[in-house]
Amino acid sequence: MGQGRKKLNRSCHNAARKRSITMESDTQSQADLMMYIGPAAVMRSRYMNATARNRDPTPFPGSRSVTAIPMIPTKKGNQSANASPTNVLFDAESIPLVPTNPVSKSFTETSSGEYSNLAVMIVDSLFTESTILQNNRRREITTETRESLTKAMEALLDCLHDITTACTAVYFDGDELVRELFTPQLSFILHDLVHQCRFERIYGLSIHIAFIDRIQAVMPAAHSTLQRVLYETLLDFSECERNASTATEDDLYVKDTPYGQVHRLVELWSACNQYSQYCAYVYSKKGVAGQRVAALPTHTLLQCALVLLSLSGVVAKYRPILVTGLLQLFYMDYAEAGAFLRLVNAKWPTTSPKKAVEWMQLLDDVIQQCHVLTCNECRAAMAGLVRRVMRIATESHVDSSLQALSLLSASRVITCFIVPYPEQVTRVEQCIHACRSHWNEAVQEKAECLFDVLLDYLEC
Structure with a gap:
């Protein structure tokens, strides 16, 4: 019995000794592995090893503490309940430093990643070249730009509630892929892209306008839908500005408002102009200059221009863009030009002298550069605007009176819209007579200059 007990103790002692030798050799092999492939790989090998499932959850001997980035730092007392997949606990030294500044996610960073591959396919199909033409400038598509395009397209696909043709995208390529995916929900896609233009940065390349340009190139029928969507967006922007009641004409810079900015909408309005296609159509002897072309409408864009004129500060900030766009639209349709001028006269800002x-400065620039205003379709509308300017010249506000007299003194206005019509000559003489009794001396002197210029033209 005693010998048996001694033999049992000796066997237990040998078994414990064998286990310690095994642990020492295992520790040595793990240290060698860490020297060559790093602690992370060793942790994975331990996790996959079936012999390590009962191992003590402590870092390997001789190795550094394992660093990890937990989603939420845990308290010290709850470490055992929040062990890592490698069975290694977090300690105080493994918690990284995190910035405390609030991080606001942008529109392009909120996508779930479900349509990432499809977004890459669409971007590659739309942007086959290495550059993007925008605002008469050709910009190179860098890796950063392509990533931004992919994120924006992925976010757009996430917004679409039903993409029934996404599963068949593998059967299409290039422009056919874009038509197959976008045609059923074209209106919603354009609404989303135009709406995001309001909240895009005002400098550099516009990702959403680039998408809109390429969609128009692939799907020419989308142009009329885009004009309608732009008009609705501008009306919504105007209504938001009116409700805010913080808009002033003295602002020199584009303000950052909760309802967005108008900068990209002005650029999009200019990009929607199809003047180059109209010129190509006329030069091919398929039409006459000034006549309406059904495939190239201008009515909605002129309505958009009228809304832009009503927004605060737009005329002062973007007058060159507005003048160029209006001239091109007037040349495309003389009848629509006359209708637009009548609307301008009806919507004239009577309560805001500035x-x-x-x-009036915008009207002066258009008159000096556009001969379309002298045609029969615009004659009555221009006569009404000239009478409006004469009434403004006799008002008490000095700046508006001086600008009105300066506009009436322009040689093109006198020769084209006053001297050929006796009734207009009579009205301008009455205007000069009223300005001579104005309370401001500068207005009186400007009226005398107008009288001298008018007299010179009448004597010729």
Whole structure:
């Protein structure tokens, strides 16, 4: 019995000794592995090893503490309940430093990644070249730009509630892929892209306008839908500005408002102009200049221009863009030009002298560069605008009176819209007579200059 007990103790002692030798050799092999492939790989090998499932959850001897980035730092007392997949606990030294500044996710960072591959396919199909033409400038598509395009397209696909043709995308390529995916929900896609233009940065390349341009190139029928969507977006922007009641004409810079900015919408309005296609159509002897072409409408864009004129500060900030766009639209359709001028006269800002001055400056630029205003379709509308300017010249506000007299003194206005019509000559003489009794001396002197210029033209 005693010998048996001694033999049992000796066997237990040998078994414990064998286990210690095994642990020492295992520790040595793990240290060698860490020297060559790093602690992370060793942790994975331990996790996959079936012999390590009962091992003590402590870092390997001779190795550094395992660093990890937990989603939520845990308290010290709850470490055993939040062990890592490698059965290694977090300690105080393994918690990284995290910035405390609030991080706001942008529109392109909120996508779930479900349509990442499809977004890459669409971007590659739309942007086959290495550059993007925008605002008459050709910009190179860098890796950063392509990533931004992919994120924006992925976010757009996430917004679409039903993409029934996504599963068949593998059967299409290039432009056919874009038509197959976008045609059923074209209106919603354009609404989303135009709406995001309001919240895009005002400098550099516009990702959403680039998408809109390429969609128009692939799907020419989308142009009329885009014009309608732009008009609705501008109306919504105007209504938001009116409700905010913080807009002033003295702002020199584009303000950052909760309802967005108008900068990209002005650029999009200019990009929607199809003047080059109209010129190609006329030069091919398929039409006459000034006549309406059904495939190239201008009515909605002129309505958009009228909304832009009503927004605060737009005429002062973007007058060159507005003048160029209006001239091109007037050349495309003389009848629509006359209708637009009548609307301008009806919507004239009578309660804001500063905005009235900006409108007269814009009108002066258009008159000096556009011969379309002398045609029969625009004659009556221009006569009404000239009478409006004469009434403004006799008002008490100095700046608006001086700008009105300056507009009436322009040689093109006198020769084209006053001297050929006796009734207009009579009205301008009455205007000069009223300005001579104005309370401001500068207005009186400007009226005398107008009288001298008018007299020179009448004597010729």
